[in-house]
Amino acid sequence: MSTSANSPYHHGNLRQALLEAALIILEKEGEVGLGLRDLARAVGVSAAAPYRHFDSRAALLEALAVTGFQRFSAAMEAVAASNPPDPMAALGKTYVLFALSNANLFRLMFSPQLKKDGRPGLRMAADAAFDTLRHVVGGDMQTGRIKALAAWAKVHGLSILLLDGQIALRAGEDTEALIAEIIGSL
């Protein structure tokens, strides 16, 4: 497999270039705006070229969600490794700010349409993100799991309520300050 003679991309580069372009289209136009043909046009390759890397639109969406979880995990790992005074609060804030800054990617990562069962790569990437949280929570197997699920529920819920415009901000209220207050309140 090689890219066409006049393509500026090597095989590995093209996959990465397609993913980067797809992430931009996803945030700008949402999942519906994302087709393999438009993507080829955006990157400047033939309409057939993306199929060398993603055999369907579903495969592209899955690869985007995997990339999303990898970046999400990396952001949380970096915060956890920086020894913040309140690791759970720091992690929670990182979670919600990632969601708000990557709204459509975040929705895709947790889309019920993109079933994680039967997609081992996606399952692994998602589990790795949960494991970061699980590790910071500590505790024994069952207590730690329940605490991590509770923390996850809170930051996921806050992300969704903010993304969906359900929480009415007061006049002049700063979103980031409100997030910190809510996360710190329990």
Added chain:
Amino acid sequence: MSTSANSPYHHGNLRQALLEAALIILEKEGEVGLGLRDLARAVGVSAAAPYRHFDSRAALLEALAVTGFQRFSAAMEAVAASNPPDPMAALGKTYVLFALSNANLFRLMFSPQLKKDGRPGLRMAADAAFDTLRHVVGGDMQTGRIKALAAWAKVHGLSILLLDGQIALRAGEDTEALIAEIIGSL
């Protein structure tokens, strides 16, 4: 305004009958399956009859969401009034179980497509549900609001994660017991 001569419905009854039928269709087929024509057929009235009560599909969806919030509030008020030993936990469990038992209605109630700004009836119904939570939380204006938002985020997040199939249950694990554990854990 009156219903047609051979309709079994009085004006007020028809609205209620349409809403009840719409709630059933919504849970069975999801929001996409819900049109005013299909609804007329399900209730056994002329295709024009629903328009006497809902001038568009959006108006029907709004009325369904309002009904949803009213039932949601009623369920939470009933639990709060029963003086449970841990009111916040009892309310939280009621929230999540309502979401799981009325999945599509719950999604509609919190749909970002159904903007609450500019729909005062929907805004009021949604605010009333939050006020029940706010009342049980207690506290002064700002602390109470933040605590209520945190509690809301947790139970909303848990609902969404369960509805979207993101929380992997262990073999033999009971959903309701897991919900109680997670809600009780903070």
